[in-house]
Each structure stands twice: as structure tokens, then as C-alpha cells.
Amino acid sequence: MSMLIDGLQYANWSEKIFRQMRAGGVDAVHVTITYHETFRETVLQIEKWNRWFEQFPDLIFQGRTAADVTLARATGRTAIFFGSQNPSCIEDDIGLVEIMHTLGLRFMQLTYNNQSLLATGCYEAEDIGLTRMGKEVVREMNRVGLVVDMSHSGSRSTFHAIEHSSRPIAITHANPHSWHPALRNKSDDLLRALGESGGMLGFSVYPHHLKDGTACTVQSFADMIARTIDLMGEDHVGIGTDLCQDQPDSIVEWMRTGRWSKTVDFGEGSADAPGFPEMPSWFHDNRDFGSIADGLRVTGMGDAVIAKVMGDNWLTFFEKSFGPQDAAGKRNDRAAE
Amino acid sequence: MSMLIDGLQYANWSEKIFRQMRAGGVDAVHVTITYHETFRETVLQIEKWNRWFEQFPDLIFQGRTAADVTLARATGRTAIFFGSQNPSCIEDDIGLVEIMHTLGLRFMQLTYNNQSLLATGCYEAEDIGLTRMGKEVVREMNRVGLVVDMSHSGSRSTFHAIEHSSRPIAITHANPHSWHPALRNKSDDLLRALGESGGMLGFSVYPHHLKDGTACTVQSFADMIARTIDLMGEDHVGIGTDLCQDQPDSIVEWMRTGRWSKTVDFGEGSADAPGFPEMPSWFHDNRDFGSIADGLRVTGMGDAVIAKVMGDNWLTFFEKSFGPQDAAGKRNDRAAE
Numbered sequence: 001m002s003m004l005i006d007g008l009q010y011a012n013w014s015e016k017i018f019r020q021m022r023a024g025g026v027d028a029v030h031v032t033i034t035y036h037e038t039f040r041e042t043v044l045q046i047e048k049w050n051r052w053f054e055q056f057p058d059l060i061f062q063g064r065t066a067a068d069v070t071l072a073r074a075t076g077r078t079a080i081f082f083g084s085q086n087p088s089c090i091e092d093d094i095g096l097v098e099i100m101h102t103l104g105l106r107f108m109q110l111t112y113n114n115q116s117l118l119a120t121g122c123y124e125a126e127d128i129g130l131t132r133m134g135k136e137v138v139r140e141m142n143r144v145g146l147v148v149d150m151s152h153s154g155s156r157s158t159f160h161a162i163e164h165s166s167r168p169i170a171i172t173h174a175n176p177h178s179w180h181p182a183l184r185n186k187s188d189d190l191l192r193a194l195g196e197s198g199g200m201l202g203f204s205v206y207p208h209h210l211k212d213g214t215a216c217t218v219q220s221f222a223d224m225i226a227r228t229i230d231l232m233g234e235d236h237v238g239i240g241t242d243l244c245q246d247q248p249d250s251i252v253e254w255m256r257t258g259r260w261s262k263t264v265d266f267g268e269g270s271a272d273a274p275g276f277p278e279m280p281s282w283f284h285d286n287r288d289f290g291s292i293a294d295g296l297r298v299t300g301m302g303d304a305v306i307a308k309v310m311g312d313n314w315l316t317f318f319e320k321s322f323g324p325q326d327a328a329g330k331r332n333d334r335a336a337e
Numbered sequence: 338m339s340m341l342i343d344g345l346q347y348a349n350w351s352e353k354i355f356r357q358m359r360a361g362g363v364d365a366v367h368v369t370i371t372y373h374e375t376f377r378e379t380v381l382q383i384e385k386w387n388r389w390f391e392q393f394p395d396l397i398f399q400g401r402t403a404a405d406v407t408l409a410r411a412t413g414r415t416a417i418f419f420g421s422q423n424p425s426c427i428e429d430d431i432g433l434v435e436i437m438h439t440l441g442l443r444f445m446q447l448t449y450n451n452q453s454l455l456a457t458g459c460y461e462a463e464d465i466g467l468t469r470m471g472k473e474v475v476r477e478m479n480r481v482g483l484v485v486d487m488s489h490s491g492s493r494s495t496f497h498a499i500e501h502s503s504r505p506i507a508i509t510h511a512n513p514h515s516w517h518p519a520l521r522n523k524s525d526d527l528l529r530a531l532g533e534s535g536g537m538l539g540f541s542v543y544p545h546h547l548k549d550g551t552a553c554t555v556q557s558f559a560d561m562i563a564r565t566i567d568l569m570g571e572d573h574v575g576i577g578t579d580l581c582q583d584q585p586d587s588i589v590e591w592m593r594t595g596r597w598s599k600t601v602d603f604g605e606g607s608a609d610a611p612g613f614p615e616m617p618s619w620f621h622d623n624r625d626f627g628s629i630a631d632g633l634r635v636t637g638m639g640d641a642v643i644a645k646v647m648g649d650n651w652l653t654f655f656e657k658s659f660g661p662q663d664a665a666g667k668r669n670d671r672a673a674e
Contacts, residue, residue, distance in 0.1 A: 040377060047432030095384030102440055 002307030003027045003069055004289055005314040007202030007240030008083070008151075008173040010255075012247045013052065017286065018059040021078040024286040027311065028069045028079040028318075030107055030172060030240070035085050036258030039096055042089040046103055049080065062104055066318035081318075083107030083172070085152065085255075087118050087137070094133070094140055101144040106322055107172060108141065109149045110134060110161060113267065114260060119150075119157035122183055123267075127154035130164055142166045145322045151184070151240075158190055167321060168198035173240035175204055176231070179224045180211040184268060188231055195232030200317045202240020203228075205292075207277035208268035209242070218282040222295030225309060234305050238314040239292065245285055249275035339644030340364045340406055341626055342651040344539030344577030345420070345488075345510040347592075349584045350389065354623065355396040358415040361623040364648065365406045365416040365655075367444055367509060367577075372422050373595030376433055379426035383440055386417065399441055403655035418655075420444030420509070422489065422592075424455050424474070431470070431477055438481040443659055444509060445478065446486045447471060447498060450604065451597060456487075456494035459520050460604075464491035467501055479503045482659045488521070488577075495527055504658060505535035510577035512541055513568070516561045517548040521605060525568055532569030537654045539577020540565075542629075544614035545605035546579070555619040559632030562646060571642050575651040576629065582622055586612035 004025050010032040011017050021029065033049065034042040053062055063069065063079030072079035082104045089105075090096035100108070110130075111121035118134035120127040130138065138161060141148055148169040150158040161169050171194060177185040186194075186201070194201060203225055210216035211224070228237055244252070252275060256267035266274055282291040289310065296306045341362050347369040348354050358366065370386065371379040390399055400406065400416030409416035419441045426442075427433035437445070447467075448458035455471035457464040467475065475498060478485055485506040487495040498506050508531060514522040523531075523538070531538060540562055547553035548561070565574055581589070589612060593604035603611055619628040626647065633643045 039380075043376070043436055044432070047430070047436060050432065050435050093384070095381070095387065098387050099380055099384060099440065103436065104439070 003073065003311035003315050005069065005238065005311035005318075006030065006243070006286075006289075007170070007200070007238050007314055008032065008204075009241060009243045009245070010085075010247070011243060011245040012251070014246065015056060015059075017245060018052075018056050018078070020286040022059055022076070024289055026078050026286050026289065027072045028063055028081060028314070030081045030083050032085050033082045033105075034089050035112060035255050036088050036260070039089050039091050039093075039099075042084070042100075043103070046082070049082070053080075064104055064106075065322055066315055069315055069318065081106045083109075083149065085109045085149075086112035086258075087116050088258075090137070092117060092133070094136055097137060097140040097146060098144045101146045105146055106318075107147045107149045107170065109152055110138075111150075111153045111157065113152050113256070113265075119161065120154040121152055121157075122154050124154060127156040129156045129160040134160075135164055138165050143325050145324055147321050155187060155190055158186070159193060162193050162197045162199065165197075167325065168200070168317070169194070170200045170202070170317070172200075172202040173204040173206065173209075173242040174201065175209045175224065176228055179227070180209065182209055182268065185209055191228065191232050195236040198236070200236055200238055200313065201228070201232065202238050202314075204240055204242040205280065205283045206242035206244070207280065210280065214278045214280055216280050218280070218291050218295040219298060221280075222292065222299050222301075225296060226299040226301060229301075229305070229309075234308055235313055235316070237309055238317075239289070239310060241283065243279075243283075243285070244276055247276060252276050340410065340648035340652050342406065342575065342648035342655075343367065343580070343623075343626075344507070344537070344575050344651055345369065345541075346578060346580045346582070347422075347584070348580060348582040349588070351583065352393060352396075354582060355389075355393050355415070357623040359396055359413065361626055363415050363623050363626065364409045365400055365418060365651070366623075367418045367420050369422050370419045370442075371426050372449060372592050373425050373597070376426050376428050376430075376436075379421070379437075380440070383419070386419070390417075401441055401443075402659055403652055406652055406655065418443045420446075420486065422446045422486075423449035423595075424453050425595075427474070429454060429470070431473055434474060434477040434483060435481045438483045442483055443655075444484045444486045444507065446489055447475075448487075448490045448494065450489050450593070450602075456498065457491040458489055458494075459491050461491060464493040466493045466497040471497075472501055475502050480662050482661055484654075484658050492524060492527055495523070496530060499530050499534045499536065502534075504662065505537070505654070506531070507537045507539070507654070508577075509537075509539045510541040510543065510546075510579040511538065512546045512561065513565055516564070517546065519546055519605065521546055528565065528569050532573040535573070537573055537575055537650060538565070538569065539575050539651075541577055541579040542617065542620045543579035543581070544616065547617065551615045551617055553617050555617070555628050555632040556635060558617075559629065559636050559638075562633060563636040563638060566638075566642070566646075571645055572650055572653070574646055575654075576626070576647060578620065580616075580620075580622070581613055584613060589613050 063081040110119040113121040113123040400418040447456040450458040450460040
């Protein structure tokens, strides 16, 4: 039974979107609940989700373990797994790593474009790799079962994270730089190292990460996936759409600028195009995953591999990533060093 | 297999005390983790507990469900259940009820001596009962499985809580006023209503709650328990020692005065005796529960009833109290009204 799992979304959530998830047969989604929010502000976001879980119990519930994906499939619902795109939510307090995990956080980016207390973002001029606190926090994330996500980090920091983490890490939403040379996309060397370490790449449908942007064809996207499998292996890739459905442009400003600057940072956009980019014609919402699977089929990919890409690889990754390290029984080889 | 469960302690926790719990065969303890602390400060207390759980995994672990008491017994450890003696930790935000439950809170007092946002404490001149927010919060506590504890509340507020709560409430640490007329002890009418509603009383060994204070004999204490069973029934009583072992007097000042006054409130103490009172000779630490059981035996109480008092009643109460209301399958009769 193959699963449909999206490795990242940050929508303006509503009953409409939850119903589209069901219409699209989406079993699980890693949702961003926080960027630059403090711990207390992040808890307010969780409170908001708790209200949705209470309001729409027939559509969604909070996912905490891989088994919840199976439960979602069995009960016709979507399991929602929490993630943070920046470590602001743990402030300068390593004890908040376990607290956030208890509250259900399952992914945390060490950086969001900028230097953080933990590592360097992909927009900084210099990348110093993991900081002293960064190494401590990665070890703590490994211990409790909180996945290190390096989607918005610099290259050196990402190599450091792969090396330092005793459990596989993820790049939940990005594409190969060799396909589309955006600052957020990743080099072949890095992707190869990610795959060899047991980590996961989620392919992004966010136009700034796509060759030809909004005009990118589904076949170009699918061909890129097939080539990336040649590079990383068929077990280490999935989807991470970065779908930001129904968000007002004020949100992309918050994502990019938070409270760290008094002037606007356009991030991947520009002064001419400061808002959310228009999505490609073949992916607008959670009912459109079939177009990606169809595109993969056209590349000649077999059903078993397509199933891995569309969700089974994420499920396997969830199984080994979300529990406490000791209970998991096995660690990445590097943990023995 | 009868259990040994203490319905409330607030010690200056240490490896020594955790080892005494094991030496005393204590299967579970409801520990106070917070009084006047804000949400964030309460989270810091949980972080401190997480460190202890990590440091002493062979002695203690965090209890979340009644099954954890059985697990504790089976693995020779003590399950630690969190509680708050005041609702400061939820601030003015009902969403924090579920957040605190997710973090493991299983008991919360609606008041600590003073008027709170939710109800009236036992030291106020007037008792207005449950406030508007109090009624909402009790309903939310019922929903998620967070026990309403009225140990430090006024009489009218406590009657209101019994009436308004759709699940049985607890008075985790107090004694009958008819035995010792302290402001913190409870009237026979209230205790009868508590028992009839399926609630629990935990008998306190804190000297200010004892007839003759520190000089109280174990037989006087045991006789009082036997008489209270005549009043409430044998299924609704347990132990709630209120043991404050190894605490400096600065702590009792924090407990009593928090940040609500610039002058010292002596609470149950006095200017002459402002600190913690000396414990009775027969109960100093977690190895002394046998003296209580022995005292009960002398009253002529049978082993089965003694087992209920020493822990089995708390276990039954935990079983029906800590899960979400719907999953529990049955609610208190009044819920149907």
C-alpha cells in the first residue's frame, strides 16, 4: 500500500484545504507552523492547530509517529506533522528541543536564509558551518527524534549537519542546483552526500526553485526527479511541494523579513515581484499530486519507484526518525565514532 | 497487585529522594511542578524534570497514563505525574490547557489560596465560585483529561467545581475540617459531595493539616482516615502527603506570596513560625508509607481497603481521568445534563 506524503506545505489553512487534501488522497503532510516566532508565539500556532484538530476530526489529526500515517490512510484522514523553518522557537534554550518535540515538532530547520544561533543560512556571504550551540542542538535533536532540516541553509552548514548528525537529516523542499541554479537549490555533491548518509530530499514545486519558474512543465520537473534518482538513489527522494496556498503576500514578507530587518528583504523575489509567485499550471493544490505521478510514469519510471517518490520513502524516513534515539535501536554509522 | 501512589509531593528533588522513592516502593507520585510561574517559567520547570528523567532513567520516568503506574511497578521505577497548584501556567489563555496536558500536566488547582482568574481561594474573605473563565476552563480540562484539583480553593468554589465538572475532581492534599479545623481542611458536607461525585480526597501529612500538628500520632491520622471512609466511601480516598522534603524556607515564601504581594503572607504559618513546619515523627520521607499502612491496620481496616487507600483508588482514578473525554467512553452522569 503506497502512501501519498508531502514533505512540506505552508498554506493559509482552512476547511477548504483540508477537504482538498482528502480529495487528493494525501495521507500526511509536514506543515510549517513557525518561522521567526518565539517559543510562546509558536505555542500560539499549535493552539490554532489544536482548534482545527478539534473542529475537523474527520479530516485531519496530529501526526506524531510513522504509524499515524497508516492510521490516517486507514481512517480516511490526513496526518499533520509539525515543523519549524527556523530555530527561533527554541530561542537560546536547548531544553526547548525536547519540549517542542513533546508538543509534536518533527522537523526543524537550523536556519532560514540568515545566520542563526545554530548554523548559516543560504543567503549569508560567509558560511561558518555549525556553531557551538548548533552542534549541541543537533545532538539533542538526534536524541529526542526531531529531524534536522537544512532546506534554507548554506552549503557548508549542510555538509556539517550531515557529518555531525548521528541520524539522517532532510532537505524537505529544494531541487538540484544543476537543474535550476537558484541559491536555494542544492549542488550535486551535497545531494550525493545527503543520499549516502540516508537523508531525504523533497522536490519543491515552488516556482523560484523550478527551471523556467511558473512556466516549468511537469515533464521537465519529472525528468529532473528521474535524474536526481540516478544521483542519490531511489530510496532518498520524495515530494516537498512548498505549497503556500491562499497565503496573502504579507505572509511571504514575514517569512523573509520576520523582525530581523526594518527594510524589506525580497528573498527569492524582487522589488518588481515581491509577492508569492504564481504556481505552475499542473500544481495548484492538494488534488494535483496525480500530475506529478503521471509525469514520472512518462519518464519510464516503474510503479514501485513512483510509489517511493510519492510517499513511501518519506514513510520509511518517518519510521526511523521520530522516536527517541535509543528506542530506535539503530543509529547512523557515524554515531559510533 | 496493590499500588503505592502519593497524590501530592513538592520536594526539593534530588537523586537522594528518587532513591528513597525506590526504597519505599513508591510506584507513582503526583509532583507539583509550578505555583505562580508563568507558562514559560513552568516550561523551564518541565525542562528541569526532563534532565532528571534523562539522568536517572533507572529510578524515574514521566507518567502520562494510568498504564505508566503499572509499567513503573513492572520495571522497578517511580512514575512522575506533573501537577500545578495554581492556574498561572495557563495565563489568560484557554488554549494552554491542552498545551499543558500535552506536556504532561495531569492535575491543576483552579486556585492557590487567593482569587484566580478561575475561582476563589480558601483565604479570600468572599468566595464567588467559578468565574466565567473558570467554567470554560473546567470544560476544557474535562475534554483533554486534566484533573481539576481544589485543595487550596474556597468551599463554594469547590462545590461549584464538583457540580460543573463533567468528570470527577480531586482534592489531592487536605483532611477533614471536623478532625482539625484548619482553613485548608474540608467540611464533611463537601467531602460527602466529593465522594458521591466520584472524586478523590488525598490525606495530607503536612503538619498544618494535622490535629496536634507535628505532634499528631499516626494512630490519630489513621483513625481519621477510617472515619472519613465512613463518610465518603472506601473508593474515594487516598494519600496526598504534601511532602515538601528538603525545601529551604525561601520556597514556602514563594508558595505563599509568589509575586502577588510586596509583603510576606504567612499562609498557614505565622510571623513566629514562618518556615516549613517540622514533620511528624512517623513520616519524614518516601520510605515511611509503611507507618501509615500499619496505622490503618490497627484501626481494624482490612487489607483490601488498606490497598485502596495506599494507591489502588488513585490508580482507578488515573485510569478514568487522564485520557481525552470521548475516548474515555463514559463521562460523569452530570455530563448528560
